[in-house]
Amino acid sequence: MSSDNRPDEQELKDQLTSFRESIDNIDAALVYMLAERFKITQKVGEYKAKYDLPPADKDREQRQIERLRRLAEDANLDPDFSEKFLNFIIKEVIRHHEQIREAEGE
Ligand SMILES: C=C(O[C@@H]1C=C(C(=O)O)C=C[C@H]1O)C(=O)O
Structure with missing residues (x-):
């Protein structure tokens, strides 16, 4: 893609910097949201370990995925990507839950 009225080098640089400031803010928000x-989920893991509940709950995950896919469609975000992203996070959560369970059993 090329344009007849390409901005000069300084304008290109400034525009990219401005886009990237917004990306940096969004990335920061994502990190804080994931931390929360x-x-x-750490508390859920401790609760489950205490009362001998299984680390994973596939029915709950299925409902979350269905809901997230609907939300993604409404937000014009790829539902397949959203599902993969949620599964990636949930996998890590379950790994933590298994670790907590093992530590409690020691
Ligand atoms: C957090 C939980 O444990 C697991 C992790 C989930 C998650 O990260 O959303 C969902 C279901 C469980 O497989 C839960 O049971 O609610």
Whole structure:
């Protein structure tokens, strides 16, 4: 793709910097949101270990995936990507839950 009225080098640089400031803010928000999510899933893991509940709950995950796919469609985000992203996070959460369970059993 090329344009007849390409901005000069300085304008290109400034525009990219401005886009990237917004990306950096969004990445920061994602990190804080993920940190909060892992804080509460840590509590769920401790609760499950205490009362001998299984680390994973596939029915709950299925409902979350269906809901997230609907939300993604509404937000014009690829539902397959959203599902992969949620599964990636949940896998890590379950790994933590298994670790907590093992530590409690020691
Ligand atoms: C957090 C939980 O444990 C697991 C992790 C989940 C998650 O990260 O959302 C969902 C279901 C479980 O497989 C839960 O049971 O709610």
